[in-house]
Amino acid sequence: MTVTRFAPSPTGYLHVGNLRTALFNFMIARKNGGQFILRIDDTDPERSKEEYVDAIKEDLEWLGLTWDRLERQSSRLDRYAAAADRLRELGRFYECFETPTELDLKRKKQLNMGKPPVYDRSALRLSDAEKAALRAERAPHWRFKLDHERIEWKDGILGDVSIDAASVSDPVLIRGDGQVLYTLASVVDDTEMGVTHVVRGSDHVTNTATQIQIMQALGATPPEFAHHSLLTGPKGEALSKRLGTLALRDLRDAGIEPMALLSHMARLGSSDPIELRASVDELVEGFDLSHFGAAPTKFDVEDLKPLTARYVSSLSFDEMKDALAEAGVPDDIAPEFWEAVHENVETRKDVARWWALCRDGATPLIDEADREFVKTALAMLPEGPLDRDSWGKWTKAVKEATGRKGKGLFMPLRKALTGMERGPDMSRLLPLLQKLPKDV
Ligand code: GLU
Secondary structure, eight states: OOEHHHHHHHHSSSHHHHHHHHHHHHHHHHHHTTTEEEEEEOOOTOOHHHHHHHHHHHHHHHHOOOOOOEEEGGGGGHHHHHHHHHHTTOEEEEEEEOOOOHHHHHHHHHHHHOHHHHOOGGGGOOOOOHHHHHHHHOOOOOEEOOOSSEEEEETTTTEEEEEEGGOOOOOEEEEETTOOOOOHHHHHHHHHHTOHHHHHHHHHHHHHHHHHHHHHHHOOOEEEEEEEEEOOOOOOOBBBTTTTGGGGGHHHHOOOOOOHHHHHHTTTTTTSOOOOOOOHHHHHHTTTGGGGGGSSSOOOOGGGHHHHHHHHOOOEEEEEHHHHHHTTTTTTTHHHHHHHHHHGGGGGGGOOOOOHHHHOOOOOOOOGGGGGHHHHHHHOOOOOOOOHHHHHHHHHHHHHHHOOOOOHHHHHHHHHSSSSSSSSSSHHHHGGGGOOOSOO
């Protein structure tokens, strides 16, 4: 069975970059009738926060990305300890005593000499007596000893990848304070949870190389890996610093619709066109990982707006009922109101803007050259309740009285009644306007 996982660390809110990873894994599981695991990577007690765990769940639920199984790394520490013991037994785990400052100094020296900043394995050359002396001073951290050979895999997006293990530092898997690091925890989880496919950002390619060796050392078969490109801003600029402003909850607050966001993110960076889909199932149907490219993917938050507007416009009255009530639209005219404005709203909440116009009227927008014409026209507005035919009848009469036609007839009237040059069909809107200008 296909098993995938989305493994966020609860150290902040999910953003569009995380969503891309979540979606890929979600869709692979759904497309293959498999299982999608939400794994909370919370081995870092200082940076992990419960409020972010809740927020991650809430954001995924908002999008309809439901998980079949929830796992938390903080409840599996004994499993990681067992794996660490096994690596020790296998002679693939070694104690190191360098302080962060010492390591930093080593890296700088190597860089100055034009060498790659790869850990020099000096801890492997310590004698037992030296180790005992160092242990008395400070707690060791533990590194996995890579086999210096090429690590190769067929990547679901990048194709054939080959990394020389000698160009990579032996990864630290347990810190001096005993904290298990993500690389080991992830290997143990992916193996023990039967994960078959891992899709994550291309910033994890080196991790993947080391994780493949750790898995092999532990006697496990590595899953299929795929690394998606990272998002950039619309001009190709790095997005990493701005991701904080692209939190899913901020997009939600701005009125972006889940289906608009999902439709966009599920195809962005692929050779498939971005089309608004009505359901997650439809998106899953057309999803194909092999259609995604390795090049950085441009993301522009502005692109979510037209998709959102199209989605909201397509909603039925029943689907909009609550939003209309919330905006204060009276029940008896709500269906006609929605019919009048549905093509002109940008978000659900945007109905409030049109309702304010209907309820309060607008400040007329009048060009001096049109003032007399508008005066004449307003004086001709029929008395009493207006209906769908009122606009047609009224403008016909005004046309006959003034000789104006086409844009010269309709535009000044629209601007006088709505204060805007564009908006809903006037024959639908006019009967809903509760306050009409009497004179100008
Ligand atoms: N917690 C890791 C991260 O958020 C997970 C990476 C992975 O998918 O393995 O980067």
